[in-house]
Amino acid sequence: MPNSNDLAPHGPLSGITVIDLSRILAGPYCTLMLKELGARVIKVESPGIGDDAREYGPFVNGKSAYFQSVNRGKESIVLNLKDEDDKNIFRKLLQKADVLVENFRPGTMEKLGFGWETIKKDYPNVIYASASGFGHSGPDMYRPAYDMVVQGMGGIMSVTGHPGTPPTRIGMSIGDIGSGLYATIGVQAALFHRQLTGEATKVDIGMLDCQLALLENAVMRYQVSGTAPGPLGARHPSITPFEAYKTKDGYIIISAGNDGLFAKLAEALENPGWAENPDYSSNDNRNKHVEKLKIEMESVLTAHTTSHWIEVLDKFGVPSGPINNIGQAATHPQTIARNMIVSVDDPITGPMKVAGNPIKISGFEDPETRDPAPNLDQNREEILRELSD
Template identity: 40%
Template sequence: MENALQNIKVLDLSRVLAGPLGTMLLADMGADVLRIEQPGGSDDIRHWYPFVEGESTYYMAANRNKRSMTLNLKTDKGRALFEELVKKADIVVENFKTGTLDRLGLGYHRMKSIKPDIILCSITGYGQTGPMNQHPGYDPVIQAVGGLMDVTGEEDGEATRVGTPVVDIMTSHYVAISILGALRVRDQEKKPQHIDLSLLDVQVSSLANIASSYLLKNHISKRSGNAHGNITPYETFQCADDPIMIAAGNDRMFAQVTEVLGHPEWAKEARFTTNHDRIRHREELRGLLQSVFIQKPATEWEKQLSNHGVPCGAVNNIQQVFEHPQVQHRQMVKTSEHETLGEVPSVRNPITSNDKTLPVDSAPPLLGANTKEILEGTFGFNDESIRVLKEEGVV
């Protein structure tokens, strides 16, 4: 699968996370992804802490396997060069505010007149249409507006955002999925397509059972901390050292939990026999289970419960994640050569196909690292003409 998108050319005008992560997925599958930024840089993520010798680790997480070019789309020459690139491209990805490309004279109608089968993927906070289509949308704001924060956090605590930018990450997956679908349609119908992806739409679609509970039963879900609102025991318990997550999703698994804890009689009590009973007596059950879990370390409980077929796991910090034997066995960390930092590690694409993982061919590029080669190879510019373009602020 590593060359599934070989010969597919992507012009990546996106910034920050959802767009760059999405195009990185395409690059992992072999697409030629060219990042295009303003001279001097236009991606805020380049300036986000922490840094390694001046390079943002945040930027490094979203831009492997790509090339980089600077191009000023606010200049006539810059727009003309971009249009020439569009002629040779399959896909353009952007996440400007709605209408920005049109104001630059480079909107969808212009692009499809240049390349009749172009695929344009536009990513915004709230979509191309609607009363909020001009509002900027950042991940934590969308988590708030889209209902995710309201169901995240302790029952008696405040609404809490998820610890990673999950809306951006989910949206990046839809960037890749929608583009793959669009490529399939293009190959059949030879028509241009404009994909309209909204972070809010993605977040609302991810509400899953919470949305279904409301739409079908008018039930408004509430925060329940690490517990599941509809299943128990399906939560964390403090062990002698660290907490452990238990996901006993059915009555059989609950019986196995009680067996491991040395109290098989609990599974036979009327108040705990079925999940419905356990939900009604949640606090009583939790107290009983917690009184036993606290007696041994999390790793010991994890081993015993796993041996009895109960889904569980210690709550690991980031260091423990990368030291985890399963993570190491799956070789989730790959290295690549960076122009200034040397060999750098990154988390690989999780896809494994026919026992092969997708390669990490190149580290995230420095700003404009490939500008000269593109100007020479694609446009035939010489050193003097490139110097003039730089002086004029075009590249």
């Protein structure tokens, strides 16, 4: 089924059709990324309100901006997969599809008659991707989950925040977004495998699995020491100096990730002797004296503003930056230059700014405008007409 959206980016996945049964965020984020890479995405929504995210604010002229942000450029058709006539329409969609994405609890698709074994047998060309809370195996596979559930279970909240403070959620839905990204990677690997072998496969993504995978060195540190890491505020657990430091008017991030950069930092802060101090002569020693070094650094940094020090550190090639709020990040010249804020022209909401696509691929345009998210069942007639051809 060719992509019919006029403003759809023509990416490397042009010509790929994705049937999207998912809702809220994990699955829809996966299909958003597939859409951004050129695939056609058809949302199959349940009767009534459709995707639950349509009911999540903020709202602009009655339309969910939350839904808009992760469903732009997709198409919508309402099907009741417990109704035989609608099941037949869904079967016709599968005959023309390349990928099926769902994020139901395990067993739901089997009850509807569209589990992996059925898909594999009846639609051997279709890659089946599932993003559920705990994946399709293990003792917790049938449990329901939302983003914050797996943030808590996966350990990421235990290393977030400052020592001695109450549990802190990551400031965005890392449980959903992480699993959506891993699902996107899995789908593309499965598409490549199908191209090589002709075999379509199942991609099984568990949100909890993804949280563990995203913990990077926290898992390693536990395995090596036998002690579970805790929160460290803004400080890196293995590299020093690598955190937020006070300045005259706020904070600055300084990341001196090796001995060479630390020597440049010491020179930039007019304390070249730090690089020769035995307490700071290696990263391991700096980690052992992290609080002492922070006090010395801040005694210098608080004499001038954040912008002053960024200018100084840039001259020495030391990585640094401010702590921006969302408005500052969204309007930063680098953000604008990279087309990371794009416009969605929706007849209901009017123009709306959303985050762009960070994957820049040579030979493919990255337009400044995107198609809006569909209204519920908006594309029904067009899709049915295509299926009848």
